[in-house]
Amino acid sequence: MxxxxxxxxxxxxxxxxxxVLGSGILAQSTANKAVGSISxxxxxxxFARAVKEWTTRPEFISPLVDHLPKVAGIPSPKDVLGHHIxxxxxxxxxxxxxxxxxxxxxxxxxxxxxxxxxxxxxxxLVVVFVGGDESIRNLEAYRGYLAQLADPRTVTDVQAKxxxxxxxxxxxxxxxxxxxxxxxxxxLMELAYRLATEDSALIRQIRDTVIxxxxxxxxxxxxxxxxxxxxxxxxxxxxxxxxxxxVPYWGKYVFHDDNRDINYSQVEMRALLDWYLxxxxxxxxxxHQAQTLLxxxxxxxxxxxxxxxxxxxxxxxxxNFEMSQMTKYGMPGVWTHGFVDMWSPGxxxxxxxxxxxxxxxxxxxxxxxxxxxxxxxxxPNGTGANGVGGPAPAGGGRGTGAPxxxxxxxxxxxxxxxxxxxxxxxxxxxxxxxxxxxxxxxETGVLTALQYTSQFPKIILENFYVKSRNSMxxxxxxxxxxxxxxxxxxxxTRVERLINLLRLxxxxxxxxxxxxxxxxxxxxxxxxxxKRDQPYSRLAKTLLEKQVYPDPxxxxxxxxxxxxxxxxxxxVKEIADKKVLDLAVEPIxxxxxxxxxxxxxxxxxxxxxxxxxxNMITLRYRLKDLTVQAAxxxxxxxxxxxxxxxxxxxxxxxxVRTEVEKLGLTAVALPSAPQVPLHALDLPRLAIYSIxxxxxxxxxxxxxxxxxxxxxxxxxxxRVKKGDLRGSYDLILLPNQGxxxxxxxxxxxxxxxxIAYKKSDQFKxxxxxxxxxxxxxxxxxxxxxxxxxxxKSGGVLVTLGxxxxxxxxxxxxxxxxxxxxxxxxxxxxxIVNAExxxxxxxxxxxxxxxxxxxxxxxxxxxxxxxxxxxFADGLPPPGPPPTPQSVLMRYPGGDDxxxxxxxxxxxxIRNRAAIVDEPSGKGRVILFAGNPCYRWQNFGEFNMLxxxxxxxxxxxxxxxxxxTTDTPAR
Ligand SMILES: [Zn+2]
Numbered sequence: 001m002x003x004x005x006x007x008x009x010x011x012x013x014x015x016x017x018x019x020v021l022g023s024g025i026l027a028q029s030t031a032n033k034a035v036g037s038i039s040x041x042x043x044x045x046x047f048a049r050a051v052k053e054w055t056t057r058p059e060f061i062s063p064l065v066d067h068l069p070k071v072a073g074i075p076s077p078k079d080v081l082g083h084h085i086x087x088x089x090x091x092x093x094x095x096x097x098x099x100x101x102x103x104x105x106x107x108x109x110x111x112x113x114x115x116x117x118x119x120x121x122x123x124x125l126v127v128v129f130v131g132g133d134e135s136i137r138n139l140e141a142y143r144g145y146l147a148q149l150a151d152p153r154t155v156t157d158v159q160a161k162x163x164x165x166x167x168x169x170x171x172x173x174x175x176x177x178x179x180x181x182x183x184x185x186x187x188l189m190e191l192a193y194r195l196a197t198e199d200s201a202l203i204r205q206i207r208d209t210v211i212x213x214x215x216x217x218x219x220x221x222x223x224x225x226x227x228x229x230x231x232x233x234x235x236x237x238x239x240x241x242x243x244x245x246x247v248p249y250w251g252k253y254v255f256h257d258d259n260r261d262i263n264y265s266q267v268e269m270r271a272l273l274d275w276y277l278x279x280x281x282x283x284x285x286x287x288h289q290a291q292t293l294l295x296x297x298x299x300x301x302x303x304x305x306x307x308x309x310x311x312x313x314x315x316x317x318x319x320n321f322e323m324s325q326m327t328k329y330g331m332p333g334v335w336t337h338g339f340v341d342m343w344s345p346g347x348x349x350x351x352x353x354x355x356x357x358x359x360x361x362x363x364x365x366x367x368x369x370x371x372x373x374x375x376x377x378x379x380p381n382g383t384g385a386n387g388v389g390g391p392a393p394a395g396g397g398r399g400t401g402a403p404x405x406x407x408x409x410x411x412x413x414x415x416x417x418x419x420x421x422x423x424x425x426x427x428x429x430x431x432x433x434x435x436x437x438x439x440x441x442x443e444t445g446v447l448t449a450l451q452y453t454s455q456f457p458k459i460i461l462e463n464f465y466v467k468s469r470n471s472m473x474x475x476x477x478x479x480x481x482x483x484x485x486x487x488x489x490x491x492x493t494r495v496e497r498l499i500n501l502l503r504l505x506x507x508x509x510x511x512x513x514x515x516x517x518x519x520x521x522x523x524x525x526x527x528x529x530x531k532r533d534q535p536y537s538r539l540a541k542t543l544l545e546k547q548v549y550p551d552p553x554x555x556x557x558x559x560x561x562x563x564x565x566x567x568x569x570x571x572v573k574e575i576a577d578k579k580v581l582d583l584a585v586e587p588i589x590x591x592x593x594x595x596x597x598x599x600x601x602x603x604x605x606x607x608x609x610x611x612x613x614x615n616m617i618t619l620r621y622r623l624k625d626l627t628v629q630a631a632x633x634x635x636x637x638x639x640x641x642x643x644x645x646x647x648x649x650x651x652x653x654x655x656v657r658t659e660v661e662k663l664g665l666t667a668v669a670l671p672s673a674p675q676v677p678l679h680a681l682d683l684p685r686l687a688i689y690s691i692x693x694x695x696x697x698x699x700x701x702x703x704x705x706x707x708x709x710x711x712x713x714x715x716x717x718x719r720v721k722k723g724d725l726r727g728s729y730d731l732i733l734l735p736n737q738g739x740x741x742x743x744x745x746x747x748x749x750x751x752x753x754x755i756a757y758k759k760s761d762q763f764k765x766x767x768x769x770x771x772x773x774x775x776x777x778x779x780x781x782x783x784x785x786x787x788x789x790x791x792k793s794g795g796v797l798v799t800l801g802x803x804x805x806x807x808x809x810x811x812x813x814x815x816x817x818x819x820x821x822x823x824x825x826x827x828x829x830x831i832v833n834a835e836x837x838x839x840x841x842x843x844x845x846x847x848x849x850x851x852x853x854x855x856x857x858x859x860x861x862x863x864x865x866x867x868x869x870x871f872a873d874g875l876p877p878p879g880p881p882p883t884p885q886s887v888l889m890r891y892p893g894g895d896d897x898x899x900x901x902x903x904x905x906x907x908x909i910r911n912r913a914a915i916v917d918e919p920s921g922k923g924r925v926i927l928f929a930g931n932p933c934y935r936w937q938n939f940g941e942f943n944m945l946x947x948x949x950x951x952x953x954x955x956x957x958x959x960x961x962x963x964t965t966d967t968p969a970r
Contacts, residue, residue, distance in 0.1 A: 075107055184438075598660070686729065717783055738803065
């Protein structure tokens, strides 16, 4: 064993530069020499002893991390936290993590902490820089060099060489994005200390040539909530998750989706992006916990072809280096390939690849707490072994309805205990796994990545520059030369949002100073122009183009489409005409644009055109004390057309004007009320219902309603069981949740103990966004009965996505059937056409086309019976089925209706209902098969939900026509 370690330690250093090689490698960990102003550096024997004890097998550690210097005057993690990193049953709250980094920064010139924003709950968001004294002293200069390389227009190739000679790469590491993946945020503290204090040849080389930056915890609110939960419940568990429930929330709104937040809606993600665009780290590396024992991302297929081919060489090079080094240290279970692909650009660290840098990702074995747990892998021969036994590796996944990041794993080949070309030394058998093992693996991996970076710092910088330059040149050479987003679109507020989302990612947008004539058409002055001869030209194309999935036989980890124009229902014109590159434009210099609304004319009645702006609902709520009505038919005033659904407002014209202008709407003051039928836009007493076991999709709807200033009450089974829902609410919204009606009703299984989610003096982060004495058991059948009473007595129940199984399966909408797609069907978030069948229905106020793009959400296949016993005759009637009156929108289905991304088996959804408005008793149930409020992304659909809220008591049922059973065609 001793021999193995010594050899490994030697090997660890063979990759060092030759001059370094001469300086006493073998003595690396036992005879550290003076470090700058620091006097003698000795290793801490207490650390070595503790770590050896906590490491459950000798091969689960490397010579890079089995020691730690002890330096007078510089606090180690133990000096501040009271224990070494990786002590079983110890997790650190965020305030203590910050306390540690700040203490470290105060003690050494090699560490600097900068604050970059605040979390939703007010915690400081920081980036910690670690590097040599000189690097940290001259951080601004190094930032400047990277900014030059990021924008090749600022340098010639010759000058770039000079910049590269002076520059150092920033390697950014991030932990705690997923709050149940607790280990990396602990490890990073030890890493920072080691990088600042250790005097080994390897660490010196890293310190001299690389600047390391760290996000200690990407979601600090979720960190603290998860740590509370661990100390309340997890710490007493012996094997696996015996309570059967995780903490109901991580961040304020989302769980794992902070890694899918493609439009950077969450403040934590946005702050990091803003920081990124200031500092341009060529590498960003997210540290997760969802695979055995360490998976290192290599950017496998399906790959986004817009990204630079160089990147697809860099990614496996680094991953293979880590795999070979760690395998050399004897650490089993290090592998690459076979998990996450390189298709969706929405993962957090993808901000780097999107801006010509490099995304990196680990999945390290770990749990949501710090208990040591048993693991059972396949047989030790590694042939035909199947399945990973023992507790789920991630410990996350609660609130998502899926096992953590593994939800859409693309592994496909064998198990993690099987040897494969990408997994040369699998972990096998049965063993205990401790949080120190997690630290050992994570820190060894990261140090190895930094070793590689310090070995080739100039190559990494050169690649960053060349990728940035290529991005501009590709834009000049490729077929797509740019995009025009025409001015004068019906609703410019969604255009404004689209432009601002491009701008926040650093994409350059200009406004045409005159009318634009291109092969593709003529566009008015003021149109927005995105030219592709800019550094972020590849990103602009990625976001704006239609996604053509490269191989339908491949599975992917997240969505297959995100086309911004389709998601926003805004016109975006792809331009091949190279003249677009030479158009005179006025560059938008501000971070955001604001297109002011207009109020013209004079009179005491003000009409506000409903052209589909999501801001209409904000206007209504801002003017909640005024009388606002909706026009049921289109009318005109002067040259302004007011479509059905337009607001007619009486009173306080000055206030209306202010809000109309702020919200970018079009209004005219009328001499008298328009001669069309009107209905009052009463505001419903609105509740959002949430189960306890799956709160993320609800979180996205809460987020959207909060952003658009729509007040609601968030209710749980506790409120439902109290009864008299109708006494308190007019509309209850069930966002996508549960995955099935049964799960929505029965939710988290009770395993004998109540599980409370409540605030206490000890656990201040629990009991937020809802509170419960026992989150298990669901609302049960008594809750179903209360929902039925609510609807029958006049309430409106609205269900989105998979929540629409609930009214169909539990008889609240007895005529509606909800089926599932076949096992062959595969539709990871494509955008498809939907056909509006009842354009006069208030849900479609503001929509002017019959066919609209919608994101397919894998909700139920809905159909509505129309009076004939569906079981009488199993065969569908000949010819196309009649469409029941209550079906408002449907999916035409078929491959030609897929507008972006992948839908395998597109005929399965043919003529299935997309929205059903089903009267029931005095009330009604409105079922959306899709999700009109998805991840701050499908803004074009938001209005279907918002219109439902605003017109909740204005839906009219047409008399049912006699018809036969509606059996959807296949
Ligand atoms: Zn994760």
